[in-house]
Amino acid sequence: MGLWRGDGHYRLAFTQSILALPQLISASAQYQLDYPDLALVLALVRGGSLARAAALLKVDVSTVFRAVRRLEAGLGQQLFDKSRAGYLPTSLALTLAQQAEAAEQALEAARVGVAQGGEVISGTVRLTCTDSVLQSLLLPALARFMPNYPALVIELCTSNDFANLNRRDADIAVRLTATPPEHLVGRCLGAVSYRLYASSEYRQRVDCSDLAQVAWIAPDDFLPDHPSVAWRRQQWPGVQPAYRCNSMLTVAELVRAGLGVAALPDFLIGEGSLVPLSEPLGQETALWLLTRPDCRALRSVVTLFDELARHLHWA
Incomplete structure (x- = not known):
């Protein structure tokens, strides 16, 4: 050996x-x-x-x-x-x-x-994102280009805040935000819109014309500033969600299971039985690819950053 x-x-x-x-x-x-x-x-x-x-x-x-x-x-x-x-x-x-x-x-x-007869990119890069971004966007992107980098190791961490980069626990973050922290550098990958969705089964079973009477599914207090939470509180201040979840991925899964309606980002819909109940809600955010300024000198980080910028898309 x-x-x-x-x-x-x-x-x-x-x-x-x-x-x-x-x-x-x-x-x-x-x-x-x-x-x-x-x-x-x-x-x-x-x-x-x-x-x-x-x-x-x-x-x-x-x-x-x-x-x-x-x-x-x-x-x-x-x-x-x-x-x-x-x-x-x-x-x-x-x-x-x-x-x-x-x-x-x-x-x-x-x-x-x-x-391979040449120089290779090697090293370990720590990458953080939310579980919904990981499942819907990041995994398909990694599958497209990571086979080209057999010596590059990625450590993945799912988190809903920027603390990982602040504490230097991560090198790259993929985040949904309208205002990325000023001490980080990065690239905006595009706007993300939200719509109200329900499953086809739920829509057939429940009259969704009166949103005050439907079962709402929403993020819990772990995501108090989430765009979907801000929109619901503005438009439907008297609504009390029937289900509260600590991740948007779980929110989407409950909607798919026919348990109610929820405001979901476009990239999380994919192919399936979800149908929109509204036009875009006007609570747009953006998907950002972020890193620390000191990481721009690391070839492994720069390489992964550039590849993600090319392959992360949901249109």
């Missing part, structure tokens, strides 16, 4: 990355951490037990057991808490595993580059 190779090229790459770890500055000066050590830690973090780590490394269990004991003795620090549940990694082990994964990705990028 490639992870267990210990030639000089691997040693140099890993030694440079490990020197940046503050946890290891205080480790035993007598012990020189090497590639197989990181491979061992990564396999145990991924496997959670000696048996699964041994299977990943294609060695026997006793070899893994002795290697862990030798590594912990050499570092003078415990890497795993042993229990009936398995091998639980300490914070140091998790840090080492992250370094090992980064090097693993770099190695894979090098292999792809050699196979």
